[in-house]
Amino acid sequence: KAGVTQTPRYLIKTRGQQVTLSCSPISGHRSVSWYQQTPGQGLQFLFEYFSETQRNKGNFPGRFSGRQFSNSRSEMNVSTLELGDSALYLCASSSRQDQETQYFGPGTRLLVL
Amino acid sequence: KQEVTQIPAALSVPEGENLVLNCSFTDSAIYNLQWFRQDPGKGLTSLLLIQSSQREQTSGRLNASLDKSSGRSTLYIAASQPGDSATYLCAVRPWVGDTGRRALTFGSGTRLQVQP
Numbered sequence: 001k002a003g004v005t006q007t008p009r010y011l012i013k014t015r016g017q018q019v020t021l022s023c024s025p026i027s028g029h030r031s032v033s034w035y036q037q038t039p040g041q042g043l044q045f046l047f048e049y050f051s052e053t054q055r056n057k058g059n060f061p062g063r064f065s066g067r068q069f070s071n072s073r074s075e076m077n078v079s080t081l082e083l084g085d086s087a088l089y090l091c092a093s094s095s096r097q098d099q100e101t102q103y104f105g106p107g108t109r110l111l112v113l
Numbered sequence: 114k115q116e117v118t119q120i121p122a123a124l125s126v127p128e129g130e131n132l133v134l135n136c137s138f139t140d141s142a143i144y145n146l147q148w149f150r151q152d153p154g155k156g157l158t159s160l161l162l163i164q165s166s167q168r169e170q171t172s173g174r175l176n177a178s179l180d181k182s183s184g185r186s187t188l189y190i191a192a193s194q195p196g197d198s199a200t201y202l203c204a205v206r207p208w209v210g211d212t213g214r215r216a217l218t219f220g221s222g223t224r225l226q227v228q229p
Contacts, residue, residue: 004156006156033216033217035217042219042221042222043202043204043217043219045216045217045218048216056215056216058216088154090156090157092157099145099162099164100144100145100206101147101159101162102147102159102204102217103159104149104156104157104158104159105156106155106156107155107156109154
C-alpha cells in the first residue's frame with residue numbers, strides 16, 4: 001500500500017505571495033491532518049479534515065486554510081506569505097481501523113524570501 | 114493544556130549500547146501515545162503506538178512502555194546501531210468524548226547519535 005504523498009517537496013516563494021500544498025493520504029484513510037514544523041516551535045497542529053469536513057483547527061491565523069476532497073486528498077493554502085511561514089509542512093493520515101495511528105508524508109519544505 | 118516533555122534533548126552513545134528515551138505528559142486523559150523517528154529534513158516514521166489501555170508495545174529492538182497515571186512513557190532501544198541515529202519524537206493524542214479524535218501534541222524530541 002502506498003504511503004502518504006505530498007507535493008511539491010520544495011517550494012520557494014516571496015513575501016506576500018500565496019501557496020497551495022497537496023497531500024494524498026494512504027488509500028482508505030479518511031482523516032488528514034496538517035502540521036507545521038520549525039526549529040523554534042517544533043511540530044504544531046494546523047488542522048484536521050475528515051470526510052471533507054474540518055474537524056479540528058489549531059491556533060494559526062486565518063491566512064492558513066485547507067480543504068479535503070471526496071477522494072480524501074487534501075490541500076492547504078497559505079495566503080500573504082510571511083518570512084515566518086518558512087517551515088516543513090507535514091501531512092498525516094489515519095484510520096480508525098488502524099487505531100488512529102498517524103502516518104506522515106515526507107513533507108513540503110517552504111522557504112519564504 | 115497538554116504539555117509533552119522529552120529528556121534528554123540529545124544523546125550520544127557507542128554502538129551496541131542499550132538506551133532509554135523518556136517522554137512525560139501533563140494530562141493523563143489520553144487516547145494513545147505514539148513514538149516517531151525523524152531523519153534530518155525528512156518526514157516522521159511511526160515506530161510504535163500504545164493505546165491508553167496498554168502498558169507496552171514491542172517491535173524488533175524497540176520497546177515502548179506507558180504509565181498513564183504518572184504521565185510517562187519510555188522508548189527502549191536494544192543493541193543500538195549507527196542507523197538508529199535520528200531524532201525521536203513522542204506524541205500524545207488526547208481523549209475527547211467518545212471518539213478521542215484530536216490533534217497530536219508533540220514533544221520537542223531527543224536527538225540520538227550512535228557512534229560506530
